Amino acid sequence: MFHKKDCLAxxxxxxxxxxxxxxxxxxAKPAVPFGGKYRIIDFTLSNCVNSGIxxxxxxxxxxxxxxxxxxxxxxxxxxxxLDGGVHILPPYQRSAGADWYKGTANAIYQNIDxxxxxxxxDVLILSGDHIYKMDYSKMVxxxxxxxxxxxxAVLEVELGEAHRFGIMNTRExxxxxxxEEKPAHPKSTKASMGVYVFRWEVLRRYxxxxxxxxxxxxxxxxxxxxxxxxxxxxxxxxxxxxxWKDVGTIESLWDANMDLLNPSLKLDxxxxxxxxxxxxxxxxxxxxxxxADVHDCIIGGGCEINGAVNFSVLFDDVKVGDGATxxxxxxxxxxxxxxxxxxxxxxxxxxxxxxxxxxxGSAPTDAAVPAQWGVAVVGDNLSIGDNAVVPAAAxxxxxxxxxxxxx
Amino acid sequence: MNKNTVGVIFxxxxxxxxxELTGRRTTASVPxxxxxxxxxxxxxxxxxxGIIKIGVITKNNYQSLMDHLGSGKDWxxxxxxxxxxxxxxxxxxxxxxxxxxVEALAGIRDFLDHCTEETVVLSDCDVVANFDxxxxxxxxxxxxxxxxxLYKCMPAMVGEAVYDIQDxxxxxxxxxxxxxxxxxxxxxxxxxxxxxxxxxxxxxxVNGLSDFQRDCIGRNLNRLRVEAVELPGLVMRINSLxxxxxxxxxLLRSDVREALFPEARPVxxxxxxxxxxxYGAEAVARGCLVAGGCEIAGRxxxxxxxxxxxxxxxxVVKNCILMQGTVIEADSNLSYVIADKNVVIxxxxxxxxxxxxxxxxxxxxxx
Numbered sequence: 001m002f003h004k005k006d007c008l009a010x011x012x013x014x015x016x017x018x019x020x021x022x023x024x025x026x027x028a029k030p031a032v033p034f035g036g037k038y039r040i041i042d043f044t045l046s047n048c049v050n051s052g053i054x055x056x057x058x059x060x061x062x063x064x065x066x067x068x069x070x071x072x073x074x075x076x077x078x079x080x081x082l083d084g085g086v087h088i089l090p091p092y093q094r095s096a097g098a099d100w101y102k103g104t105a106n107a108i109y110q111n112i113d114x115x116x117x118x119x120x121x122d123v124l125i126l127s128g129d130h131i132y133k134m135d136y137s138k139m140v141x142x143x144x145x146x147x148x149x150x151x152x153a154v155l156e157v158e159l160g161e162a163h164r165f166g167i168m169n170t171r172e173x174x175x176x177x178x179x180e181e182k183p184a185h186p187k188s189t190k191a192s193m194g195v196y197v198f199r200w201e202v203l204r205r206y207x208x209x210x211x212x213x214x215x216x217x218x219x220x221x222x223x224x225x226x227x228x229x230x231x232x233x234x235x236x237x238x239x240x241x242x243x244w245k246d247v248g249t250i251e252s253l254w255d256a257n258m259d260l261l262n263p264s265l266k267l268d269x270x271x272x273x274x275x276x277x278x279x280x281x282x283x284x285x286x287x288x289x290x291x292a293d294v295h296d297c298i299i300g301g302g303c304e305i306n307g308a309v310n311f312s313v314l315f316d317d318v319k320v321g322d323g324a325t326x327x328x329x330x331x332x333x334x335x336x337x338x339x340x341x342x343x344x345x346x347x348x349x350x351x352x353x354x355x356x357x358x359x360x361g362s363a364p365t366d367a368a369v370p371a372q373w374g375v376a377v378v379g380d381n382l383s384i385g386d387n388a389v390v391p392a393a394a395x396x397x398x399x400x401x402x403x404x405x406x407x
Numbered sequence: 408m409n410k411n412t413v414g415v416i417f418x419x420x421x422x423x424x425x426x427e428l429t430g431r432r433t434t435a436s437v438p439x440x441x442x443x444x445x446x447x448x449x450x451x452x453x454x455x456x457g458i459i460k461i462g463v464i465t466k467n468n469y470q471s472l473m474d475h476l477g478s479g480k481d482w483x484x485x486x487x488x489x490x491x492x493x494x495x496x497x498x499x500x501x502x503x504x505x506x507x508x509v510e511a512l513a514g515i516r517d518f519l520d521h522c523t524e525e526t527v528v529l530s531d532c533d534v535v536a537n538f539d540x541x542x543x544x545x546x547x548x549x550x551x552x553x554x555x556x557l558y559k560c561m562p563a564m565v566g567e568a569v570y571d572i573q574d575x576x577x578x579x580x581x582x583x584x585x586x587x588x589x590x591x592x593x594x595x596x597x598x599x600x601x602x603x604x605x606x607x608x609x610x611x612x613v614n615g616l617s618d619f620q621r622d623c624i625g626r627n628l629n630r631l632r633v634e635a636v637e638l639p640g641l642v643m644r645i646n647s648l649x650x651x652x653x654x655x656x657x658l659l660r661s662d663v664r665e666a667l668f669p670e671a672r673p674v675x676x677x678x679x680x681x682x683x684x685x686y687g688a689e690a691v692a693r694g695c696l697v698a699g700g701c702e703i704a705g706r707x708x709x710x711x712x713x714x715x716x717x718x719x720x721x722x723v724v725k726n727c728i729l730m731q732g733t734v735i736e737a738d739s740n741l742s743y744v745i746a747d748k749n750v751v752i753x754x755x756x757x758x759x760x761x762x763x764x765x766x767x768x769x770x771x772x773x774x
Contacts, residue, residue: 036683037699075480076678261685269682270700277680284668285441285698285712286684287661295690300683301699302668304661315683 014061022379030128055084460489580625
């Protein structure tokens with residue numbers, strides 16, 4: 001017996017996140033570490049539970065091992081429930097064949113039975129790769145007040161940036177009359193955040209229709225939303241204000257981590273009424289050595305810092321040796337920086353070992369060709385040898401031997 | 408797995424030794440080491456030894472302990488088989504308010520009776536150590552010992568029970584009469600065959616005896632096989648405010664941290680879901696142990712900083728222990744201070760203690 005749920009959430013977490021390169025080689029994007037303690041998906045899961053949504057389906061497909069074991073029974077997010085809770089939903093085999101999730105809409109289509117069990121009025125569709133704090137209950141309330149079939153959360157962006165987003169063109173009453181994906185000449189600055197509320201009865205019908213259309217790419221943005229608009233469905237844009245960031249690229253992931261160091265950031269991680277929950281490791285407090293120089297940074301549990309760490313985000317269990325320098329960098333759990341090594345403008349994956357005297361990354365001001373500068377990235381568990389050099393914008397997927405110059 | 412062993416922890420036994428810290432809590436729930444409570448070390452030793460059934464005996468002041476332990480989930484003790492059992496007084500017909508370890512054990516006789524495990528480990532919360540308890544319980548079982556007492560040679564207090572040990576056997580339980588003399592003192596707990604423990608409790612109860620070490624063990628040395636095993640490695644005993652301070656400061660040494668937090672035996676504690684600690688633009692930190700959730704904008708040296716502490720710009724904190732939620736406002740100056748939970752030091756205040764006499768500021772006070 002399944003009790004009726006007014007609203008349940010479906011979280012799309014199956015994308016490969018190929019633009020994160022080596023960071024998602026063996027890990028789905030939502031499970032990429034973020035902010036010194038969290039994984040990207042923590043923000044969406046915490047928003048759900050903080051908004052009173054206790055039933056969440058997580059749709060996984062690409063490299064799900066890390067993500068599945070991270071979510072586990074959902075206990076860190078209070079989603080271990082007798083009724084509802086978190087459910088991992090991978091693609092599966094049916095009597096009439098098996099399919100991977102072909103697109104975002106198809107992923108939901110394949111789980112119609114899961115949603116039907118709870119007889120929800122509304123279904124919240126979320127993606128697992130955004131950093132933001134949002135009370136979805138306010139959006140659902142707006143959705144009801146407007147009598148909408150579909151409500152899409154939108155964020156005001158700069159006009160100059162609008163061409164990078166899906167833009168909603170709305171009337172006075174927030175109803176949507178047009179949707180443009182990455183328009184060259186945007187008519188409005190209301191960017192879709194990839195957060196949708198649908199009346200389940202309506203969405204269910206559109207998913208079935210969409211599946212029957214062999215020309216469709218089974219995608220919410222490309223197919224479902226345009227079709228609903230075309231049919232004159234009641235669609236509204238819910239205005240959101242606050243911090244929101246898509247961390248789908250190396251630059252945006254690095255930016256979003258650096259944003260956390262900004263004291264005037266509109267994303268309060270210390271708010272006791274809206275905590276971001278995570279499956280946190282069991283580490284003792286961190287230790288800052290007597291010769292360390294530590295400012296403008298976030299430092300996780302179990303770290304031992306004996307060098308200089310500035311403008312950086314360090315996850316748990318990172319060791320920074322004497323005289324080493326870490327600046328404008330993100331060091332994921334278990335990274336070890338040997339004495340005298342220099343890491344600047346870099347993202348180092350879990351368990352990376354940087355040996356003595358190695359240099360990783362450089363400042364944008366040092367770049368010979370500014371257009372070619374970028375954050376240096378080193379994949380999980382790699383070793384950067386003594387005095388090796390990893391230049392800016394490098395994407396390292398194999399060990400770098402000592403004194404070598406990586407490309 | 409040590410499924411034939413049940414653990415029992417005494418949460419209140421040493422409450423009178425540091426009244427400042429135990430005024431409103433049990434010894435078990437005294438905060439230690441930035442994010443732990445003293446009971447975490449005793450619990451973690453048991454859990455790391457594979458013991459999955461643990462009873463915690465409480466007497467009074469145990470609200471903070473219950474808040475800390477919750478359902479035992481954070482220690483993986485929220486179980487159908489075994490798990491965490493809180494054992495308050497008056498929990499059965501036979502139990503009432505106890506005044507000694509023997510009475511406390513008599514009060515949980517029902518609990519011990521219903522256990523099916525052959526071995527019982529008893530532990531207090533006044534000792535901070537991280538040791539391989541499973542090696543000791545294995546040895547106890549293999550050698551068919553009745554009682555194994557764990558001890559450490561440490562400076563003893565006048566009047567406390569000390570051990571005379573010969574060839575690894577406990578030969579006598581004596582009373583120390585020389586303050587600070589190095590003696591073999593009970594540390595880390597007792598391992599007993601459950602049937603032996605039940606018999607000792609019953610005999611002591613019938614005869615009106617109340618001292619566990621002297622009466623239950625000391626008087627029965629000729630008819631029981633009682634082994635004495637010295638705890639290996641680092642052992643800290645917290646039995647006064649000054650030893651609390653001195654031992655806390657020891658954590659700033661890397662060898663001490665390695666001994667207390669080895670990778671193979673993690674110390675479990677309550678999760679707080681706070682953000683990781685953030686250092687501001689003008690922050691200076693040197694020689695500090697800092698837990699999660701803090702915001703450090705001022706200067707902090709040679710100190711132990713618990714979770715969710717705020718140190719504002721211009722504030723200077725040296726040689727201090729600041730417990731969870733302490734707020735140090737701008738331009739304050741603290742040295743040799745122990746601030747209990749949620750203390751607020753208003754802007755511009757100066758408070759100086761001395762190494763052997765740190766200033767203690769009680770829970771929730773505002774200065």
